[in-house]
Amino acid sequence: MNDQFENGILTVWLPERIDSGCAASVEAELSAIRAKHPSDAVILDCASLEYISSAGLRVILRTKKAVPDTKLINVGDSAYDILEMTGFTEMMEIQRAYRVISVDGCEVIGEGANGRVYRIGQDTVVKVYRHADALPEIHRERELARTAFILGVPTAIPYLVVRIEGGGYGSVFELLNATSFAKLLIRGEKPIDEIAEMSIELLKTIHGIEVKPDSMPSMRQTALGWADYLKGHLPYDLFKKLRALIEAVPEDTHMLHGDYHLKNITRQGDENLVLDMDTLCHGHPIFELASMYNAYCGFSELDYDAVKRFLGIDRETSLAFWRKSLQLYLNTADEDTLRAVEDKAKIIGYVRLLRRSLRRNGLDTEEGRQQIACYKAHLIELLPRVDSLVF
Amino acid sequence: MATLPVIDLHMHTSVSDGTDSPSELLSRVREARIDVFSVTDHDATAGCEQIGSMLRSGDPRFLFGVEFSCKDEHGKYHILGYGYDPNAEAIRSIVKTGHANRMKKLGLRLRLLRDAYGIHFPDAETDALYACSNPGKPHLANLMVRYGYAGSVREAFSNVLNRLHVSDDYTRPEDAIRAVLASNGIPVLAHPCYGDGDQLILGDELKKRVERLCEFGLEGLECFYSGFTNVLQSETLALADAYGLYVTAGSDYHGTNKLIALADTGLSEGKRFPKGLERFLADAFSRNSKPVDYYFD
Numbered sequence: 001m002n003d004q005f006e007n008g009i010l011t012v013w014l015p016e017r018i019d020s021g022c023a024a025s026v027e028a029e030l031s032a033i034r035a036k037h038p039s040d041a042v043i044l045d046c047a048s049l050e051y052i053s054s055a056g057l058r059v060i061l062r063t064k065k066a067v068p069d070t071k072l073i074n075v076g077d078s079a080y081d082i083l084e085m086t087g088f089t090e091m092m093e094i095q096r097a098y099r100v101i102s103v104d105g106c107e108v109i110g111e112g113a114n115g116r117v118y119r120i121g122q123d124t125v126v127k128v129y130r131h132a133d134a135l136p137e138i139h140r141e142r143e144l145a146r147t148a149f150i151l152g153v154p155t156a157i158p159y160l161v162v163r164i165e166g167g168g169y170g171s172v173f174e175l176l177n178a179t180s181f182a183k184l185l186i187r188g189e190k191p192i193d194e195i196a197e198m199s200i201e202l203l204k205t206i207h208g209i210e211v212k213p214d215s216m217p218s219m220r221q222t223a224l225g226w227a228d229y230l231k232g233h234l235p236y237d238l239f240k241k242l243r244a245l246i247e248a249v250p251e252d253t254h255m256l257h258g259d260y261h262l263k264n265i266t267r268q269g270d271e272n273l274v275l276d277m278d279t280l281c282h283g284h285p286i287f288e289l290a291s292m293y294n295a296y297c298g299f300s301e302l303d304y305d306a307v308k309r310f311l312g313i314d315r316e317t318s319l320a321f322w323r324k325s326l327q328l329y330l331n332t333a334d335e336d337t338l339r340a341v342e343d344k345a346k347i348i349g350y351v352r353l354l355r356r357s358l359r360r361n362g363l364d365t366e367e368g369r370q371q372i373a374c375y376k377a378h379l380i381e382l383l384p385r386v387d388s389l390v391f
Numbered sequence: 392m393a394t395l396p397v398i399d400l401h402m403h404t405s406v407s408d409g410t411d412s413p414s415e416l417l418s419r420v421r422e423a424r425i426d427v428f429s430v431t432d433h434d435a436t437a438g439c440e441q442i443g444s445m446l447r448s449g450d451p452r453f454l455f456g457v458e459f460s461c462k463d464e465h466g467k468y469h470i471l472g473y474g475y476d477p478n479a480e481a482i483r484s485i486v487k488t489g490h491a492n493r494m495k496k497l498g499l500r501l502r503l504l505r506d507a508y509g510i511h512f513p514d515a516e517t518d519a520l521y522a523c524s525n526p527g528k529p530h531l532a533n534l535m536v537r538y539g540y541a542g543s544v545r546e547a548f549s550n551v552l553n554r555l556h557v558s559d560d561y562t563r564p565e566d567a568i569r570a571v572l573a574s575n576g577i578p579v580l581a582h583p584c585y586g587d588g589d590q591l592i593l594g595d596e597l598k599k600r601v602e603r604l605c606e607f608g609l610e611g612l613e614c615f616y617s618g619f620t621n622v623l624q625s626e627t628l629a630l631a632d633a634y635g636l637y638v639t640a641g642s643d644y645h646g647t648n649k650l651i652a653l654a655d656t657g658l659s660e661g662k663r664f665p666k667g668l669e670r671f672l673a674d675a676f677s678r679n680s681k682p683v684d685y686y687f688d
Binding site: 017027055061085 | 545546553618652
């Protein structure tokens, strides 16, 4: 068996088979390697392992007992099934071998901040993450999707993690004939009001669910972090007011999606599903409305084509969809009420956009400087006259 | 909570395929501060008899044991026998048959190695093999490595020994169970989820297997075993509970042949023993008129 000792971690490549005929010698060899490289962390690479009998399982178990920080990686499907059935997956870290797929030539059906979604089969899509080392992000999103599903959110749970040819990882979902709300709107298959109604009905379902506070991030805390980033970029009294306004929003344990827009809502048969669960959090609904305001209005304020590129709809439709959504969410057509809540949402929205531009070295480009000046101007206008972010 | 005894009811000496002689094993058991132990050589009771004669005052409690390799049309099993009368005709007879089967297989394997692979060992080595109580494939693999016929034990098994097909006369599980019962002992299914050690038997298949063996008189399951995860422990404990069976705990220690530590049974310190295990210890020892109630004060 090959081995590698690097940064205090011993990696050993297991053979093709471990059964009663060879378990003893595999174990003896493993012990000799461990004696040569004493280590507190052992990785057993199972890329070649095709068959493991119970004698092999016992070798793994004894290694785990000898070195508690032992994990298995690149475990194939059949070995993984055995390890899962026998409780090994509960007692140690076991990483599946990831199937490699290609997305070359596949239709891109969605794109968000974290990745791009391709259709890889009639009923199957893969979300390819932007970061090459997205595995923790993928597993986190899967856990959040599971949590949300159990709590009653209609969503698709990724059933497989794959490696993408050429680099990176993806999550595979089954989506039978699913069409995003953005597509429904673009194709004119349903009127804008009906799409807004379905969207808000689903949003209210999400907002009606209480979560354990430690199961997902608090949006209030996140927003405080955004505000802190602006210290020095806003007049000090306004910065203080901004912080006080966010601090005054009570902690709320109701679920928020965090990135709720037309491309993340999908119609599958008669059911509406919400996707992209990596932004799931909890908090007051003003934070959700702020994110929606950005998606439909704020983000494309200086570049009307941006919303076309993002959602596939023109800015006018996007603004109309936002206004209709806000009416439905607040269940009122009263313009003063709508404007007041929109102002509250805009404060959080522009804080986020301003931080985004600053973080992307916006001060170094003409376009960035324009964005920063625009978002700042909104905050300077809004902050003095808004006394509370809650509604 | 009172300190519970350290128990290991499954270990092997050089009488079968362990590497410690009975006296070496006894020393290790003393050093490991084990309170209750049993030696369970394959198809052999000689190791127990030797240890029984070496015990002195203050030693851990000792229970006679044995492990029979069994087979029938449904599969392979290892049946443990505990607390039997070593002089009973039933146990002596089945041990003799098991030993004869192993010797017959040794002869067949040596002949096949010679005829099919041209593998010869010096007479002194084959004499030593025949002098073992229960020589098996691991003994032959070690010799093949020593005499340069294989680069490693693994290679010896995969390239040669696992390809030798010798007609096997196995002990049937019902015969082993009945022999243990007839000798006033307790028959227990070893590592139930692992069959004869290299299978994986779970769920309905395991339940049916236990039901079938219970019809023959099986009285216990080895629910605590060095190779079991919590999931496997729970599955076998549930079965023991459902069928009112005794529960035992064993490491399957083999000395340096397998890297299993003595007393590694999965019984956690501080965890209360299951009733089935308490009953087993009380009943197994009461057959020898030595109560162990004090363990459970």
